[in-house]
Each structure stands twice: as structure tokens, then as C-alpha cells.
Amino acid sequence: MTTIFSRALSAPLILLFIVGLLLTPTAAQAADDDLGCLLITSTPRGYQVFEGSKEVEIRTGERVILAWIGINAESGKDREGKAIATIGLRILNAEGSGSYDFTFEKGSDEVTCTAELQIAGQQTSTVDVSDIDEDAGVLSVSSIPLLTGGVAARGASVPVAYIKVENTSSEAALINGFTLVQNGSADTDVITSFATNDDKGGSRTTVTSDFDGNEVYVPLSAVMSPRSFRIFTLKSNLSSSASGEAGQTLMLDVDSIDTGADVYGAFPIRGTTWRLGF
Numbered sequence: 001m002t003t004i005f006s007r008a009l010s011a012p013l014i015l016l017f018i019v020g021l022l023l024t025p026t027a028a029q030a031a032d033d034d035l036g037c038l039l040i041t042s043t044p045r046g047y048q049v050f051e052g053s054k055e056v057e058i059r060t061g062e063r064v065i066l067a068w069i070g071i072n073a074e075s076g077k078d079r080e081g082k083a084i085a086t087i088g089l090r091i092l093n094a095e096g097s098g099s100y101d102f103t104f105e106k107g108s109d110e111v112t113c114t115a116e117l118q119i120a121g122q123q124t125s126t127v128d129v130s131d132i133d134e135d136a137g138v139l140s141v142s143s144i145p146l147l148t149g150g151v152a153a154r155g156a157s158v159p160v161a162y163i164k165v166e167n168t169s170s171e172a173a174l175i176n177g178f179t180l181v182q183n184g185s186a187d188t189d190v191i192t193s194f195a196t197n198d199d200k201g202g203s204r205t206t207v208t209s210d211f212d213g214n215e216v217y218v219p220l221s222a223v224m225s226p227r228s229f230r231i232f233t234l235k236s237n238l239s240s241s242a243s244g245e246a247g248q249t250l251m252l253d254v255d256s257i258d259t260g261a262d263v264y265g266a267f268p269i270r271g272t273t274w275r276l277g278f
Helices: 011-022
Strands: 002-004 036-043 046-050 053-058 063-071 075-078 087-093 098-106 109-119 138-143 150-152 157-167 173-182 191-198 205-208 215-224 228-238 249-258 262-264 273-276
Touching: 036 053, 036 098, 036 109, 046 053, 063 075, 063 098, 063 109, 109 150, 109 157, 138 173, 138 249, 157 173, 157 215, 157 249, 173 228, 191 215, 205 215, 215 228, 228 249
Parallel strands: 053 109, 138 262, 150 273
Antiparallel strands: 002 046, 036 046, 036 063, 063 087, 075 098, 098 109, 138 157, 157 228, 173 215, 173 249, 191 205, 191 228, 249 273
16 A cells, blocks of 8 residues: 655644554455554655555755654564564654564564665666676675564565675675575475675565575675675565464575675574474
């Protein structure tokens, strides 16, 4: 669901708008107790209301209001794993592109909404790829242990790894993808695809999973500028029709990074553990 309106809202009006949504049976799913989430973004050009994930165009230096509603939720957390109220907002000063995830839980159920804030006209890299030596660069790769795991529902999209990659050299470096290994007990067929993005607003893609045994290659094309870093998010999209896997686990570890640059880091990088609820 996406709704686009013609003018921006101030923070107080956003709060009133949230209250109005909660009092509207359709928007708040008042007819049942299903878990859900809504995000509201407000810029000088208008505001949008949506579920799931959406890219929102912003301008450098402008104020962006980002509000959330965890419908029928018992608890919530942001991308960093910090607890948040099930209804709230943040006022941001746009300085660059980035992703904002809000995850809500009710019992064993979990749902995530994502706002992909993208600076208008911003290039994810100012470097001409054709001019880059594919063996150039020195990359430091490490995990950001922010994921807590939990119970994954059928059809859910669950984050399995946050990976920090830093180019410590004075030359640009190319990244082509990551190899993941499923070390849990669940059948790999429950994963239909992988979604990737980074904190700079680039490298967003969804690719079909193609496991070879318990290994899978996830392409993620990116250019690392000299003396820069990015935080990559890898998510597994689960089958909406899978069954008989209740209690089995997903433990996807990052086994290697596909790059010609010199790499420093302790592999495998441990992902998080998800227990299947279907």
C-alpha cells in the first residue's frame, strides 16, 4: 500500500495523522489482530504512507520526517537493534542516502518495514568502473553484531548479516559478491531469494537463491572509493508456501567476499540464527 499526497506535514501534524490512521479500521487492520507496520515519510514535496519497503527521493539539506506504526505490535526495534516504541517518529536532516528498518514483534511473529531514503541524482560511486584495476584496493571486512534473530514466519524477509567493508587503500576497489554457507538444520529450499543493500543507498538488488549444497553465491556489485566504508545488509526471503520446517534453523555465515582486492578479516563471519515457525 502506497499513498502520495501533495504537501509536506510538520511533526505535530504527522502525530495527528498517525492517530487518525489508528482510528481507521482499514489502515490499522482493526478487523483482526494481524501484525503489520506502516511507515510515513514527509518532505517539502509531500508525504507518503506505505507498507513493506519503498524508495523515497529526498534532497540534500532538507528536513525529513520519518514516522512508524507497529500495528498490533507488542515491541519494536530499529536497524541497530535498539528498542523503539510501537508508534513514533524521527526528524532527520538529509545529508546522504540511507536505509531505515523498523521491526515489530508480536509473540513469535515479526514484520519489518524499510524506508530507502535516496538523495535525488546522487551517484553511488563517482569512480568510472572501467578505469579500476580489478585487483586494486585493500579491504577490511568485519561483522556488525546487531542482529538478534528469533522466529521467522513463512514468507518473511529476515536479515542474516550486517557486514562492514572498509577500503583502507588510496585506490578504488571492486566488490562482486559474497558467498554464504547455511550451517543450520533447515532445508535451503525454504530460501527463495536474497535482498541486498548498503547504508549509502546503493547496491540494492534481489537475486534468486541458487544453492550448491549448503553454499550460495550472492552477487552484490559495488565500488569502494579510496578511504571509505560501507555497511552491507544481506536478507533472506523465505518461501510463502514452505511447510514442515517448524523448529529448524537458518544460520547463514559469510564464508568469503568476491573481490580482487587484498582482504583482511576473520572468516567465516557469523550471521544470526533464525528458527523457522512453519
